[in-house]
Amino acid sequence: MQIDRRVSLITLGVADVGRSTAFYESLGWIRSSASQETITFIRLKGVALALFSRASLAEDAGVEDTSPGFSGVTLAHNVASPAEVDAVMEFAVSCGASLVKKPEKVFWGGYRGYFADPDGHLWEVAHNPFAPLDEDGHIVLPE
Template sequence: MAEGKNAVMSIDRRISLITLGVADVARSTAFYERLGWGRSSASQEAITFIQLKGIVLALFSRAALAEDAGVENTPVGFSGITLAHNVSNPEEVDAVVDFAISCGATLVKKPEKVFWGGYSGYFADPDGHLWEVAHNPFAPMDEHGHLALPE
């Protein structure tokens, strides 16, 4: 990194961990385990860690998360954030949404063709966190199952 007052800094393009503030850690952990996402041995009673492909998902008390961040824990409608799970084809979108519903998710938007040329639907986890399940024909998955955007 350059020194001086005109130094330019950049942050590496990655997200290491996403923490969802939840009402009941045990209930939310059980939901994600029903999806087939096992918890890490690093988990504790107050927090669950789930290793995903290239990222970690954490489940932590919403009140404790707000306290940790130093913000007020106020109820909100739409938080302005969705999580996405991309898949290889529209049939897989339907299958993943149906499976999530069978595990206790709530259907928010039935999968359908969307304005940008793909196919997607939305479900909410037990705490209302929105998950989009999408097939994007313009951004295929790489050999590791990661979304591969054009340069």
């Protein structure tokens, strides 16, 4: 197996989602209609940016906000199915990643897990049925 060489989503753990959203919008970046009060999604070229509270991001990953190695940033690799999430997670761990949070169904209808690379950088592997992937594997967010 090999994991496709792409990042689907970069999530920044921020102090104030509203303030951060206003900043990125002032840059001319456009908030996706998939955004909610607690999370903002912004479509970039080939990747999406998410703004999520730092505490909520740590909770989602199953780590403490003050954990060594938790920088408040996660990278996501989205795949087409829950079975693919399981396969990618298993493969990453076999290559030396640390399992941080085993894959599970999540309240919003998706399926995801987290692993850390040897330096502790967090990767989310996710299937989001509401954000399909295009033919190149890029996440598709509504405008």
